[in-house]
Amino acid sequence: MKKALVAALLIIISIPMLIAVAAMPPHGDADSPVHTHVSARYIEHGEEEAGAENLVTGVLLNYRGLDTAGEVIVIFTALMAAFAVLITHPGRGEESGPTTAALDPEPGTEPESDSKAPPPISPVVSFMVRLLTPFTTLFAIYVILNGHVTPGGGFQGGAILGGMFIALTIVLGEDKVRTLLPRRAAPWMQGAAVFAFVAIGVIGAATTGYFLGYPTDASLHLVRELMMVVIEIGIGLGGAAIFATIFLQMEAE
Amino acid sequence: MSLTFDILLLLLLIVTALAVAWTKDLLAAAIIFSSYSLMMCLLWQHRGAPDVAMTEAAVGAGITTVLFLVAIGRTTRREK
Amino acid sequence: MILTTDIRDAATIVIAIFGGVFFLVGTIGILRLPDFYSRTHAATKCDTIGAGSLLLALAVFNGLEASTWKILALVALVLLNGPTIGHALARAAHRTGLDPWHAEEG
Numbered sequence: 001m002k003k004a005l006v007a008a009l010l011i012i013i014s015i016p017m018l019i020a021v022a023a024m025p026p027h028g029d030a031d032s033p034v035h036t037h038v039s040a041r042y043i044e045h046g047e048e049e050a051g052a053e054n055l056v057t058g059v060l061l062n063y064r065g066l067d068t069a070g071e072v073i074v075i076f077t078a079l080m081a082a083f084a085v086l087i088t089h090p091g092r093g094e095e096s097g098p099t100t101a102a103l104d105p106e107p108g109t110e111p112e113s114d115s116k117a118p119p120p121i122s123p124v125v126s127f128m129v130r131l132l133t134p135f136t137t138l139f140a141i142y143v144i145l146n147g148h149v150t151p152g153g154g155f156q157g158g159a160i161l162g163g164m165f166i167a168l169t170i171v172l173g174e175d176k177v178r179t180l181l182p183r184r185a186a187p188w189m190q191g192a193a194v195f196a197f198v199a200i201g202v203i204g205a206a207t208t209g210y211f212l213g214y215p216t217d218a219s220l221h222l223v224r225e226l227m228m229v230v231i232e233i234g235i236g237l238g239g240a241a242i243f244a245t246i247f248l249q250m251e252a253e
Numbered sequence: 254m255s256l257t258f259d260i261l262l263l264l265l266l267i268v269t270a271l272a273v274a275w276t277k278d279l280l281a282a283a284i285i286f287s288s289y290s291l292m293m294c295l296l297w298q299h300r301g302a303p304d305v306a307m308t309e310a311a312v313g314a315g316i317t318t319v320l321f322l323v324a325i326g327r328t329t330r331r332e333k
Numbered sequence: 334m335i336l337t338t339d340i341r342d343a344a345t346i347v348i349a350i351f352g353g354v355f356f357l358v359g360t361i362g363i364l365r366l367p368d369f370y371s372r373t374h375a376a377t378k379c380d381t382i383g384a385g386s387l388l389l390a391l392a393v394f395n396g397l398e399a400s401t402w403k404i405l406a407l408v409a410l411v412l413l414n415g416p417t418i419g420h421a422l423a424r425a426a427h428r429t430g431l432d433p434w435h436a437e438e439g
Contacts, residue, residue: 054304056304057304122420122421122424124417124420124421125417125420125421128413128414128417131413132410132413143307151303151304151306151307152304152307153304155308155312156304156307156308156311159308159311159312159315159316160311162316163311163315163316163319166316166319243316246320247316247319247320247323250320250323250324250327251323
């Protein structure tokens with residue numbers, strides 16, 4: 001009965017969706033609204049107007065810069081929400097010993113988790129991760145810095161960097177990785193994307209009068225590129241720090 | 254040829270999505286979801302969106318899977 | 334000139350078919366072999382030699398260009414990663430106490 005109801009509901013929902021799909025213009029149609037509105041201008045003038053060879057980056061950071069800034073702030077806020085759930089004791093570290101004990105709801109659960117200690121990491125895997133780490137880091141930096149020329153950018157490079165961090169944490173343990181991402185520096189790293197956007201936005205507001213405004217003069221081409229690269233670095237570092245800390249927080253006892 | 258490849262990828266996407274929904278073993282579901290992300294990544298790349306494909310490969314197939322595995326390790330493996 | 338491109342094409346075809354055969358054999362192995370360890374062994378062969386030689390075929394097909402070196406770097410990455418993953422899988426299975434398959438059981 002319940003299943004039949006679900007199936008009926010799904011069919012009822014799917015009918016308007018299929019009608020909407022049938023009403024869509026054919027794929028690749030040059031006269032469809034998507035291609036006649038703003039994207040024609042982006043494709044024609046994007047390179048000299050936005051200052052990025054990679055059109056996607058141009059749209060993300062220049063034409064739709066405010067949207068990307070908002071997106072970055074949303075991600076940062078989501079991280080804060082996740083931390084509110086994940087953190088069971090203050091992240092301040094050693095000096096908050098008594099508070100930790102007070103906040104720990106069931107002290108009896110500790111021995112059980114100790115008995116399930118993970119097996120030692122294979123030396124082969126450990127060696128491979130440590131061997132590939134410099135190359136991965138180089139690739140991530142390349143993706144971040146080259147985002148305005150080739151596919152890639154802050155989000156992609158940051159995800160690669162964060163993945164490398166997670167692999168290193170699994171292999172080396174939390175303590176050693178914490179030297180790369182100290183507790184005091186972590187919040188600043190997580191907010192790097194927001195800081196970069198606000199800083200560049202304020203600089204743009206001071207020079208051009210618009211928040212996130214880029215200099216449009218052709219002679220200031222390098223300045224514009226530098227502003228984009230700063231934002232990309234901020235997004236990359238912020239993304240990597242967010243991924244790494246979520247993982248560290250989930251792994252932490 | 255190109256369209257055939259797309260249709261094949263879309264069919265695989267549907268199959269993996271259904272498999273994720275139907276699998277009771279959450280560990281297997283996380284791994285199948287990772288392969289779903291891989292299909293999605295290939296599809297993005299093939300439709301000419303390499304930026305999104307890179308994000309999908311790094312975040313979808315990589316980091317989310319690890320986070321899912323950690324979460325499963327902290328909770329239970331079977332869906333109730 | 335025609336001769337060199339012919340040789341290159343022939344080498345590409347040979348290496349690609351070699352990789353394809355490895356993929357085919359490896360996939361049959363994953364489907365047909367009896368236990369986790371032997372299936373891991375088949376999958377690792379697929380990933381390492383199959384993907385490695387297909388990438389090598391692409392590099393040969395490309396000739397001496399900038400992207401060829403990127404493909405060769407990918408080959409090196411595949412050759413390093415494949416065996417490591419196979420090792421990690423088999424080690425994890427062994428550590429959790431999975432017994433290998435014996436002929437008398439089946």
